[in-house]
Amino acid sequence: MLAATGIVAGALALTGGATAGFAQDKTKIKVASVYTVPIEQQWVGRIHKALKEAESRGEIEYVWAESVAATDYERVMRQYAEAGQQLIVGESFAVERPVRAVAKDYPKTAFLMGSSFGPAGSNLSVFDNFIQEPAYLTGLIAGGMSKSGIIGMVGGYPIPEVNRLMNAFMQGARETNPQIKFMVSFIGSWFDPPKAKEAAFAMIDRGADIMYAERFGVSDAAKERGKLAIGNVIDTQAQYPETVVASALWHMEPTIFRAIAAVRENKFSAEDYGQFSTMKFGGSSLSPLGTFEKKIPEAVLAKVKEREQEIRDGLFRVDVNDSEPKSSM
Known part of the structure; x- marks a missing residue:
């Protein structure tokens, strides 16, 4: 068209x-x-x-x-x-x-x-979408909010543009919770919300209480099952006010x-x-926390703000890791 x-x-x-x-x-x-x-x-x-x-x-x-x-x-x-x-x-x-x-x-x-x-x-x-810095910040939040200690991650394809964001997110999550476990899946499509949703359901059934929504459809699954989600590239909290905690914005x-x-x-x-x-x-940022501003533990929020300032001041560097992320459970 x-x-x-x-x-x-x-x-x-x-x-x-x-x-x-x-x-x-x-x-x-x-x-x-x-x-x-x-x-x-x-x-x-x-x-x-x-x-x-x-x-x-x-x-x-x-x-x-x-x-x-x-x-x-x-x-x-x-x-x-x-x-x-x-x-x-x-x-x-x-x-x-x-x-x-x-x-x-x-x-x-x-x-x-x-x-x-x-x-x-x-x-x-x-x-390229070098937004690994805010992706890392969202990982800090997710690691500090997960109660089950399991995060599900659904991506399109395991290419550098996707891998680096997932790896940065995982780096952040491990910083706030060294025991956190990940399930990682790729749906083989850039735009197939139903397939992404089904992949997310499977991870939630296995104990994931926070979903990393690299693709559309994942947040829908989290919403339906009463779980939380982390967004990617755009801010969808307005559409999912009780589900999407934060997003790495491009x-x-x-x-x-x-x-x-x-x-x-x-x-x-x-x-x-x-x-x-x-x-x-100014090519990327952490989204406003909006409806989750008061729900994130104070210690986690303080760490996020500290790291965000350090990144902006050039005092902290988020690794660019383009290797394919792997499940840890």
């Missing part, structure tokens, strides 16, 4: 080498996104939200394609490049080779793709606004934008 809209915001100061042929004047930058899943999926939803914010500020003309099959991804990208889009954004995890081939064929088009690999050529930049705005400004200033080059997803750059 192709959807169109219109517009985005002011340029940011940039450094780095320029690549000829990108943007010219104060006219709106033409931006397109290609998504393999529906835009309501949390990961691409954050990209879409940032681009819509840029559109609302009058800086870009924005069009997008969602639920694009991997076999059609290259074709859709080429259509956008041929149509004169100046910046193409998307995720290339299952289509790395086609994406890089397209970028090479259109050197005057800027490409910004979610990827486990590095930038390429002069015009393919990459980004803010794509620093990444997107930097790329748009680079195109506008004719300075877009092949870069790794990963750092702009960290807390230092």
Whole structure:
């Protein structure tokens, strides 16, 4: 499905080498996104939200394609490049080779793709969800709130982008409860809420009283069984006020606004934008605790606040561990 809209915001100061042929004047930058899943999926939803914010500020003309099959991804990208889009954004995890081939064929088009690999050529930049810092903070909370000592974790695929968040969460949980046990499962899909829900039910039946909801559907299972959940990427506490304790939030705005400004200033080059997803750059944060503010043990809350400040001050570093997390029971 192709959807169109219109517009985005002011340029940011940039450094780095320029690549000829990108943007010219104060006219709106033409931006397109290609998504393999529906835009309501949390990961691409954050990209879409940032681009819509840029559109609302009058800086870009924005069009997008969602639920694009991997076999059609290259074709859709080429259509956008041929149509004169100046910046193409998307995720290339299952289509790395086609994406890089397209970028090479259109050197005057800027490409910004979610990827486990590095930038390429002069015009393919990459980004990633390096939100392991708030994921660790949510782990501190979960470890301190679990009564059964068992946490269930349901993810999409065991790739670095998922693994590092799960491992950071587990690191935090072990800090507040060294005896905590984990059940880990991957559903083999980026968007299959019913399958994620069933996986969560199985873990709850085995004693998990807190669920790490890397995928949609897990919080529904926790809600139905009266258990707690930790969210990922977006804040869903408003939808689950008695279930979702906290979430590790991803803010794509620093990444997107930097790329748009680079195109506008004719300075877009092949870069790794990963750092702009960290807390230092405002690319991630711990969600407000809201309905659980008074329910989290005071000692745990104090530890969370202490670690959060240490992270922001550069005094504490959360490990980036991309290895596949394993169950401990």
